Amino acid sequence: MKKTSFLTLLALICSVSFSFITSFSATATLMDKKAKPESKVKITQEKVTLKVAVASNFLATAKALTPAFEEQYKVSVQWINGASGSIYQQIKHGAPYDAFFSADKLRPEKLKASKHLLVNTVKPYTLGQLSLFSAKHPNMTLADIKNHPRNFPRIAIANPETAPYGLAAKAWLSEHGLWQAYKKSLIVGSNVGQTFQQVRTKAVDAGFVSSGQLVAHQLVTVPVPLKNPEQLLQYAGVLTNSKNAETAELLIDYFRTESVQLKLSELGYLPLSQSQLASNEAPENKLVTAEYN
Incomplete structure (x- = not known):
């Protein structure tokens, strides 16, 4: 009788011990899972890519000056x-x-008025120059x-209807009585x-392009003085x-920094005045409104 009671007691102890060990093991496993997220969940920070529409005249210059900004801000x-006019329509749509x-x-002012651009971000970043260029007749x-x-x-x-440099060229031709000719x-x-490529490949006698394009390709500039620069x-x-x-x-402000403005002056553009750099608003730009006919 005593032997039977002893065996029963021993079996009960073993059963309780096994249950405790199993429960402890399960609890430990659950805690481990909570402490260590599954490897399938990966937290990554993707590199930001800015998509920036730019007038054709400034493309080569923008690409040349951007790497420092990309490195600084990762x-x-x-x-x-x-063409600025074409991009304007794209943004409107x-x-x-x-x-x-x-x-x-x-165009930026119109887009600001229609609330397609953030009001306080619209500001000047450079002053362009028009040039005469001829690959056929270098002199x-x-x-x-x-x-x-x-x-x-x-x-x-x-x-002239969509490209500011085309409008500036028309203004110069009209001013000198050459438009009709x-x-x-x-x-x-x-x-x-496109105009730059037409002239460079000698498909035409000459053309009016951006000084910045010529400097970017190490070509001689023939500045065209405008009545309204x-x-x-x-x-x-x-x-x-x-x-x-x-x-x-930050990208826009980068191009307005003193160091970048100095570089722009070496790349066929004119630096902004101190008053323009100090404020989002530049002096009123008297727009040429010549008719397209």
Whole structure:
């Protein structure tokens, strides 16, 4: 009887011990899982990529000056170029850009008024220069254009309706009474980038392009004096729907820094005045409103 009781007691102790060990093991496993998330869950921080629309004249310059900004802020900048007027229409129709670097003031101001650009981010970043360029006739001057129009009938300009540099070229031709003489034989490009390629490949006699394009390709500039130089005062702004608005504005401000303005003056552009750099608002830009006919 005593032997039987002893065996029963021993069995009960073993059963309790086994239950305790099993319960402890299960609890430890559960705690371990809570302490160590599953390896399938990975927390990663993706590198921000800014999609920036830029006027064709500024593309090569922008690409040359961007690496320092990308390194400083650990971001990537993707430049998409075109005529300012065309980009303006794209943004009006919802193009997913983060910022817009225009070749004029007019389009950014319109986009600000329609609330497509954040008001406080619209500001000037450089002042462009118009140049005459001829790959066919390297020694061509503005006097040749003015005095011998019949010798150079195929002159190229960017579309004055969409490209500020094309509008500036038309203004200069009109000012010197040459618009009617060249009007019928003009080769009109969709943007100043296309015009530059037409002239460089000698498809035309000469063309009006950006000084910045010529400097970027180590070509000689023939500056065209404009009656109103500020018509090429170039503005930028951050899109209202940008998910990277803060970083996009940093990019605009980067181009407005003293060091970058100095570099721009060496790359075919004119530096902004101190008053323009000190404020988001630059002096009023008297826009050329010549009719497109």
